[in-house]
Amino acid sequence: MSFIDNWLRSDIKVINAYHVPYSADMVKLDAMESPFPLSDELTSQYLDYLADAQLNRYPSPNADELQQTLRELMDIPDEFGVLLGNGSDELIQLLALACDTGDTILSVAPSFVMYGMVAKFTRLNYQSVALTNDFEIDADAMQKAIQIHNPKLIFIAYPNNPTGNMFNRATIERIITSSKAMIVLDEAYYAYATDSFLTDIAKYPNLVLLRTVSKIGFAGLRLGLLIAAKDTVKQLDKLRLPYNINTLTQVSANFLLQEKGIINANASIILAQRQILFDALVKTKVLKVYPSQANFILFKAPNANILFGFLRDNGILIKNLSTTKQLTDCLRVTIGTLKQNQKFINIVKSFYNPTRRRK
Amino acid sequence: MSFIDNWLRSDIKVINAYHVPYSADMVKLDAMESPFPLSDELTSQYLDYLADAQLNRYPSPNADELQQTLRELMDIPDEFGVLLGNGSDELIQLLALACDTGDTILSVAPSFVMYGMVAKFTRLNYQSVALTNDFEIDADAMQKAIQIHNPKLIFIAYPNNPTGNMFNRATIERIITSSKAMIVLDEAYYAYATDSFLTDIAKYPNLVLLRTVSKIGFAGLRLGLLIAAKDTVKQLDKLRLPYNINTLTQVSANFLLQEKGIINANASIILAQRQILFDALVKTKVLKVYPSQANFILFKAPNANILFGFLRDNGILIKNLSTTKQLTDCLRVTIGTLKQNQKFINIVKSFYNPTRRRK
Numbered sequence: 088m089s090f091i092d093n094w095l096r097s098d099i100k101v102i103n104a105y106h107v108p109y110s111a112d113m114v115k116l117d118a119m120e121s122p123f124p125l126s127d128e129l130t131s132q133y134l135d136y137l138a139d140a141q142l143n144r145y146p147s148p149n150a151d152e153l154q155q156t157l158r159e160l161m162d163i164p165d166e167f168g169v170l171l172g173n174g175s176d177e178l179i180q181l182l183a184l185a186c187d188t189g190d191t192i193l194s195v196a197p198s199f200v201m202y203g204m205v206a207k208f209t210r211l212n213y214q215s216v217a218l219t220n221d222f223e224i225d226a227d228a229m230q231k232a233i234q235i236h237n238p239k240l241i242f243i244a245y246p247n248n249p250t251g252n253m254f255n256r257a258t259i260e261r262i263i264t265s266s267k268a269m270i271v272l273d274e275a276y277y278a279y280a281t282d283s284f285l286t287d288i289a290k291y292p293n294l295v296l297l298r299t300v301s302k303i304g305f306a307g308l309r310l311g312l313l314i315a316a317k318d319t320v321k322q323l324d325k326l327r328l329p330y331n332i333n334t335l336t337q338v339s340a341n342f343l344l345q346e347k348g349i350i351n352a353n354a355s356i357i358l359a360q361r362q363i364l365f366d367a368l369v370k371t372k373v374l375k376v377y378p379s380q381a382n383f384i385l386f387k388a389p390n391a392n393i394l395f396g397f398l399r400d401n402g403i404l405i406k407n408l409s410t411t412k413q414l415t416d417c418l419r420v421t422i423g424t425l426k427q428n429q430k431f432i433n434i435v436k437s438f439y440n441p442t443r444r445r446k
Numbered sequence: 447m448s449f450i451d452n453w454l455r456s457d458i459k460v461i462n463a464y465h466v467p468y469s470a471d472m473v474k475l476d477a478m479e480s481p482f483p484l485s486d487e488l489t490s491q492y493l494d495y496l497a498d499a500q501l502n503r504y505p506s507p508n509a510d511e512l513q514q515t516l517r518e519l520m521d522i523p524d525e526f527g528v529l530l531g532n533g534s535d536e537l538i539q540l541l542a543l544a545c546d547t548g549d550t551i552l553s554v555a556p557s558f559v560m561y562g563m564v565a566k567f568t569r570l571n572y573q574s575v576a577l578t579n580d581f582e583i584d585a586d587a588m589q590k591a592i593q594i595h596n597p598k599l600i601f602i603a604y605p606n607n608p609t610g611n612m613f614n615r616a617t618i619e620r621i622i623t624s625s626k627a628m629i630v631l632d633e634a635y636y637a638y639a640t641d642s643f644l645t646d647i648a649k650y651p652n653l654v655l656l657r658t659v660s661k662i663g664f665a666g667l668r669l670g671l672l673i674a675a676k677d678t679v680k681q682l683d684k685l686r687l688p689y690n691i692n693t694l695t696q697v698s699a700n701f702l703l704q705e706k707g708i709i710n711a712n713a714s715i716i717l718a719q720r721q722i723l724f725d726a727l728v729k730t731k732v733l734k735v736y737p738s739q740a741n742f743i744l745f746k747a748p749n750a751n752i753l754f755g756f757l758r759d760n761g762i763l764i765k766n767l768s769t770t771k772q773l774t775d776c777l778r779v780t781i782g783t784l785k786q787n788q789k790f791i792n793i794v795k796s797f798y799n800p801t802r803r804r805k
Contacts, residue, residue, distance in 0.1 A: 095681050096545070143482060306502060309689055309690070319450040323450075
């Protein structure tokens with residue numbers, strides 16, 4: 088037995104490393120990325136801006152300029168605090184580290200896998216309450232779980248990933264007001280949703296929001312933010328590793344995220360494309376298509392595994408969730424460009440209608 | 447009492463947030479940064495290279511190209527594994543997360559403050575063994591501490607920060623061979639040292655190395671690396687947050703760190719400047735100057751606090767360690783350019799020789 092096998096705690100040893108599928112030369116509709124690259128003009132401007140960055144010096148410790156840019160991009164009131172992370176993942180981990188030994192993190196299932204992973208990394212208990220068949224929070228089961236497990240943190244993705252729906256607002260409000268936990272609403276998909284709890288932070292001191300720029304065109308930046316009451320952010324900030332946001336990210340994001348017009352216009356295109364793709368998927372009549380408030384669509388497909396492979400063989404990568412509990416035969420497709428979506432839907436159609444395929 | 451005051455564990459509440467001193471328009475000799483900016487030519491080339499980065503897509507999950515570049519820059523044998531982090535800090539935290547509830551981290555004091563901070567963040571026990579008066583590891587006290595505390599992780603900075611010396615190699619070897627702990631040698635200052643444990647990884651399965659590009663010209667990148675046996679890295683990698691190194695860092699670092707010639711030449715200049723500065727500080731006769739294997743010099747100064755303020759008032763920021771245990775009256779100066787070092791030494795001289803100052 089090697090040193091590390093003896094040394095490492097067994098619950099980490101049994102984890103399978105996070106697997107990222109091979110995607111070179113494929114149409115990537117698997118990871119909720121924006122399909123829109125930067126324009127050459129904007130790239131050139133931002134690189135000019137980056138030329139002045141002093142890479143031999145440590146970054147600005149608090150990234151004040153970037154914080155201000157994010158406040159303007161996302162209309163974050165001055166009265167709230169903002170904390171930056173390398174992706175929401177780092178902030179999820181920071182929140183878990185703020186908990187104490189023996190504490191419990193509660194969430195729902197199916198939802199974003201990192202809540203459970205980070206609970207494991209940080210040696211906390213993790214509990215999840217199964218969503219109802221229409222992917223709604225089971226309010227009574229949730230209240231019961233809160234009573235039994237007395238969670239320190241409750242993570243709720245709003246809208247939810249991978250199901251795409253927004254949970255009932257009243258149910259979430261009840262969770263916030265009936266629990267002593269910190270409630271973390273993960274609004275990664277806020278740009279594609281009709282509701283947000285952003286302004287509710289003023290009302291609920293135990294409410295914390297997570298957002299990211301990954302789904303609005305900047306997945307490569309790995310920039311997430313936590314929004315909460317100022318005194319909450321001031322305390323949580325003590326757990327942030329020094330200089331966590333590097334100079335390249337600060338300077339680049341500060342420039343690029345000022346382009347609110349472009350970012351919003353791209354989001355509008357995705358919203359329109361989502362509707363078109365939703366209608367097209369419904370029209371196949373073989374698929375069960377779930378309504379979405381995000382930049383992806385979940386659907387249940389006969390022979391989902393085979394369809395997934397058929398799409399892959401035809402150069403389109405989506406996400407196969409068919410082995411996830413409650414998501415049997417489900418696949419998730421990220422909204423791409425008009426052309427990408429058309430290619431995707433044509434392959435789906437030809438899969439279920441092979442006669443047409445052969446024509 | 448606010449929500450967060452009730453909610454947060456008390457050992458975090460009592461922490462004072464990491465304070466970064468104001469340094470605009472000052473000669474920064476406080477943070478072990480390289481004083482050498484990129485040439486305009488190299489900046490222009492690297493920005494051209496960066497123009498092709500697809501910021502709307504997630505980064506390469508394993509940063510394979512950058513890993514290879516780092517292997518070549520630091521002569522890391524193929525047989526070892528490499529794990530990348532946002533600064534060594536993220537890797538120190540990852541190692542702490544690999545430990546189990548109740549485990550102990552052991553280090554020496556004074557040393558890098560993040561070992562103790564991260565132990566606190568990750569809810570582990572932390573113990574440190576006091577260095578001897580000449581900043582050497584007290585081998586017997588260390589053995590005793592290992593027996594009493596049975597540490598899971600032992601952090602040793604080699605060379606040590608803030609003292610600047612390299613500990614006795616035989617003492618470290620004894621620690622490695624006599625303990626079941628994972629021994630983490632933090633070689634942040636490797637570029638300025640005459641010894642390294644890099645190749646010893648082949649001999650000692652419980653030896654892990656940390657390095658960073660922060661001290662060799664790229665503090666703004668926040669890029670650290672862990673080097674260890676391949677099976678160790680494979681297991682630790684499970685605790686790495688997905689896509690932790692963003693696209694900007696991967697692409698920029700991959701280009702910039704191929705400039706091994708420039709990086710080594712800059713390190714040579716610092717080594718020569720370190721000798722000149724050391725001699726000049728000794729020549730003042732009022733200072734006790736400690737030998738250094740790093741890009742900084744620690745010295746004990748009469749009226750250290752006043753000297754620190756005098757330097758600051760004259761536009762030079764160094765690090766005041768005078769309230770650190772075992773470092774009474776000690777200051778730490780980072781090696782800068784010839785001109786910066788001269789300015790620094792002239793102010794020190796004028797402080798102790800006010801007559802000369804008035805001339």
